[in-house]
Amino acid sequence: MVQFVVDVLIRAVDLALIAIGLSSVYSLIRFPNVALVQYATTGALLALCLQMAGLPLVVAAIAACALVGIIAVVLNVIVFERLLRAGSAIAMIGSLALSMMFSAIFLVTAGPRPKRFELEINPPLRFLGARLTEHQLMSVGISALAIIVFALILFRTDLGRCMRATATNSVLASATGIDTRKVTNTVVFLSGVMAALGGIGLSVKGEMSAQLGLDMLLPVFAAAILGGLGNALGAAVGAVVIAAAETMVTNVNFGPLFGASVLFIPAAYATAASFLLLVVVLLIKPYGLFVSEVKRV
Amino acid sequence: MFEFLIHVSIMACLYGLLSLSLNLQVGFAGLVNFGQVILFGCGTYGAAIAFSHQLGPVAGIALGIVFAVVVAAAFARLGRNLGADYWGIATLAVAEVLRILANNEAWLTGGAQGVSGIPLLFGDKPRPMGPLMTLGLCVALLIAAWWLCQRLTTSRYGLALKLMREEPQLAASLGYDLAVLKTQTLMVAAVLAAASGFVFAHYITFVGPDQLVSSETFLIWAMVIIGGSGNHLGAIVGAILMQFLFAFVPFVKDALGLPSEYVAAMRLTLVGGGLLVFLMWRTQGLIPERIGGKQNG
Numbered sequence: 001m002v003q004f005v006v007d008v009l010i011r012a013v014d015l016a017l018i019a020i021g022l023s024s025v026y027s028l029i030r031f032p033n034v035a036l037v038q039y040a041t042t043g044a045l046l047a048l049c050l051q052m053a054g055l056p057l058v059v060a061a062i063a064a065c066a067l068v069g070i071i072a073v074v075l076n077v078i079v080f081e082r083l084l085r086a087g088s089a090i091a092m093i094g095s096l097a098l099s100m101m102f103s104a105i106f107l108v109t110a111g112p113r114p115k116r117f118e119l120e121i122n123p124p125l126r127f128l129g130a131r132l133t134e135h136q137l138m139s140v141g142i143s144a145l146a147i148i149v150f151a152l153i154l155f156r157t158d159l160g161r162c163m164r165a166t167a168t169n170s171v172l173a174s175a176t177g178i179d180t181r182k183v184t185n186t187v188v189f190l191s192g193v194m195a196a197l198g199g200i201g202l203s204v205k206g207e208m209s210a211q212l213g214l215d216m217l218l219p220v221f222a223a224a225i226l227g228g229l230g231n232a233l234g235a236a237v238g239a240v241v242i243a244a245a246e247t248m249v250t251n252v253n254f255g256p257l258f259g260a261s262v263l264f265i266p267a268a269y270a271t272a273a274s275f276l277l278l279v280v281v282l283l284i285k286p287y288g289l290f291v292s293e294v295k296r297v
Numbered sequence: 298m299f300e301f302l303i304h305v306s307i308m309a310c311l312y313g314l315l316s317l318s319l320n321l322q323v324g325f326a327g328l329v330n331f332g333q334v335i336l337f338g339c340g341t342y343g344a345a346i347a348f349s350h351q352l353g354p355v356a357g358i359a360l361g362i363v364f365a366v367v368v369a370a371a372f373a374r375l376g377r378n379l380g381a382d383y384w385g386i387a388t389l390a391v392a393e394v395l396r397i398l399a400n401n402e403a404w405l406t407g408g409a410q411g412v413s414g415i416p417l418l419f420g421d422k423p424r425p426m427g428p429l430m431t432l433g434l435c436v437a438l439l440i441a442a443w444w445l446c447q448r449l450t451t452s453r454y455g456l457a458l459k460l461m462r463e464e465p466q467l468a469a470s471l472g473y474d475l476a477v478l479k480t481q482t483l484m485v486a487a488v489l490a491a492a493s494g495f496v497f498a499h500y501i502t503f504v505g506p507d508q509l510v511s512s513e514t515f516l517i518w519a520m521v522i523i524g525g526s527g528n529h530l531g532a533i534v535g536a537i538l539m540q541f542l543f544a545f546v547p548f549v550k551d552a553l554g555l556p557s558e559y560v561a562a563m564r565l566t567l568v569g570g571g572l573l574v575f576l577m578w579r580t581q582g583l584i585p586e587r588i589g590g591k592q593n594g
Contacts, residue, residue, distance in 0.1 A: 032382050079577070086580055089329055089381050093522065094576045096515060100569030104562040112558050218393060221386045229383070272397045275390035279375065282387050286378045 003130040004251060008243045010136055010205065013143035016239035017198035018216060019223035020150060020232050021191030027167040027230035028184045029080070031088035034095040036072075036195050037220055038102035041213035043068045043196025044203040045110055048117060057117065065196040072192025073185050099213070106210035114209035139201040146197055147236060150190065154232060163187055167230065219246070219271065222278040228288030238289070242274045249273040301544075303428045307500060309540035310435035314493035316520040316536040317442050317529060318486040323518075324527035324586065325450055326482040327462030329385040332372065332392030334513040336487045339364035340494020342399065345412035345504035354418075358495045365491035366484050368395070373480035389511060400506040411505025418499045431500055438496065439533065442489050446529045449485065458482060512565075519568045523575050525582025534583060542567055 022036050043064050050060035079098060083091040124131040154160040165173040166180045174180045202212060223242045227234025250270045255263040265273075281289065315337055322328040343361025347353065352360075371391065376384045399406045406412070418434065419427040449455055460468040461478055469475055498504045516539065524535020546563050575582060 032386070079573070082577055086576070089327075089385075090576055090580065092329070092382055092385065093518065094573060096518075097569040097572035097576065100512075100515065100565045101573070104565035104569065107558050107562040107565070218386075218390055222390070225383060225386060266401055268397060268401050272394045275394050278390050279387055279394070282375065282379060282383060286383065287380075 002127070004247060006127070006130040006132055007247045007251065008240065010132070010140055011247060012240045012243035013140050013147070014198040014201040014205075015216070015219055015223050015243060016147055016236040017143055017194045017201070018220045019227070019235035019239050020147065021194040021198075022220060023224045023227060023229055023235040024150075024154075024163070024187055024232040025191045026224070027232070028163070028170070028180075028187055029084060029091075031080075031084065031091040031095070032221065032224070032229060033080070033191075034092065034217065035075070035099040035102065036095075036191060037213035037216045038099045038106075039068050039072055039192050039195040039213075040199030040202070040216060041106060041208075041210065042071065042102065042199070044199040044208045044212060045106065046196075047200045048115060048203070048208055051117060057119075061197070061200050064200065065193045068196035069189040069192035072195075073189050076185060076188045103210060103214065110208070110210055112210060114207040116207045117204055119204070135204055139204050143197060143201050146194060150194065151233060153190075159183070159186065218278075219274050222274045225278060225288050226281055228290040231288070231290050234288065234290035242277065245273045245277050246270045300425065300428060303432055305540060305544040307428070307432050307435050308544075309537045310432070310439045311493045311497050311500075312517065312520060312540055313439045313533045313536040314442055314489055315517050316524065316532040317439075317446055318489035318493070319517050320521045320524075320526060320529065320532035321446055321449075321482060321486045321489075323521055324532070325455065325458045325462065326479060327381070328376065328479060328482065329381045330372065330388050330483075331385045331511070331514055331518075332388030333490065333517050334509050334511065335368060335392035335395050336365050336490035337494040337497070337513070338395070338399070338509040339368055339487070340491035340496075341498040341504045341508065342406060342494075343491065344415060344495045344498035345407070346405065348415045349407070349412055354416075354495075354499065357498075358492070361491040361495045362488055365487035365494075369483040369487035370480065373476070373483045376479055377476050389514075392509070392511060392514070396506050396509045399509065406506070407504075409506060411503055411507075413503045415498050415502045415504065417502060418496070431496075435496060438492060442492075443529055443533065445485075445489075450529070512568075515572075516568050519572045521582075523571050523582055525584040525586060527586030528582070528584045531582050531584035531586075538583075539567070539571075 018037060018040055022032060025036070026032055046064035046067055047057075047060045050063055051057055055063070075098065079094060080091055083094040119135055122134050124133045125137065152160075154163060162173070162178045162183045163186075165176070165178060166183050170180050173183075199208075199212060202216070219242055223238035224235045226238030226241055227236070249265050250267050253262060253264060255261050257263075315333065318336070319330065319333050322330045322333075340358075340361040343359075343364055344354070344357040347357030347360050368391075372388055375387050375391070379387060400409050402408070403410075417427060417431075419430040421427075422430060450458065457468065457473050457478060460471070461473065461475055465475060468478075517536075520535035520539050521532050522535070523538065524533070525531025543564055546560055546567070550557070550560050550563065
């Protein structure tokens, strides 16, 4: 049981980071940015390059996150502000096109073979009978910390109040003197940083490949939609639900339910489970589990 | 070289069918379908399953159309009360779930190995005649589909679709049942896509889950947007243009002496870059939609 919770948490935190970024940008500019999952791969790739250039992993990770945040803002100003004038569906297709360009860049720079961070290998720690490695513990801790910091920014600072005001009613927000463009770009920067951190977290625990971002696309969207697109903390809950569904499919023995001793669902269906969950939820609650509008500023 | 050109032409016609089908959904009804490739897959697997059960090609096309109509009905049911961006992600999720099913249920679909040895449509004819006759069939199919789409969209029905795309609430207030309109459009589009899949299966002689990855959907999207969404001729021109550009990428790679991953990267850049350029600077595409009644349409 403890192992199950640990597995779910390890999977959920990185998903949550990217999904929160997606959701909070959506709350401001009303389109789901598909390219965000590619920012995650970019973060991992940059961190890997910086580490190979001789920087310690922590420094490399921080630099990569900041760089990806800047890339996200630049792309938002150059590409998405223009596309959004033609409508949110156009902007979404544009973000898809952009993510294909990212794939092409990854193929040429990183190559098709997966890569790993240079980390020393330690025996796994024991925690209440569950096994987890030192790197997993560190990366889960850092990601969880980042989520908490983001929540504090959103609910305890002036910037967060401006963000929530812009999300609720951007016309009214700019009438009261909030620079909505600046607020939007700040959130885009934060979303880039969180996506990069999520990508680095994923590749520290596994490996970095050009496919990393695209493989995360549907789970991240599933998490964000489950939580109600635009609701940042709902996305975190959605990520836990998705991670639990995926882990359940692969790790739980369904045998006793059907009178057989061992019955596992094939591991290939782990991803299918989260997509199916998404479709079912959308059928029952078309706008996700939680109402997406921020009620109180 | 002659046979290669015939091959590219056949593929261009089959993609033309898919592009017409997506254009009907996106360009006329405003349905953001990111699961288009699975409607094509219904056609290919219809042919494959009929072949592996020795049912003959007529049963194959019937099976493909039945599959496609069922999937279209499911898409339409999902879309009944979803926003366009939610629906786009939901169709992408359904398409991925079905692809994973095709990849794993080997008893029905042949699993990851797929089904091979599907007979050629004109296999008994001598070498240059067989492919030429297939090309003739594909061109005839494309013209028939174009005529059907043209009839459909220049009628009152087409006007209702455009009204639903531009002003859904007005359309509903005029007594149009939007759910029925969406379902009908999706089903017509699904039959076109399934026809393309059926001919594809009997031309390539192999059907597998790798033909149904979501990047194929995005390629079809690029054809529609670049050609001109909302214009049937545009969709066909976009498909032919992209197919011929794609076909000559390997020659460019050889001429420049680049490694083979550059083929994939260059194709991704063509699709993503082409989409982005047209979305940002020429949203109406190469051949813009004709606005107005019958006198100029």
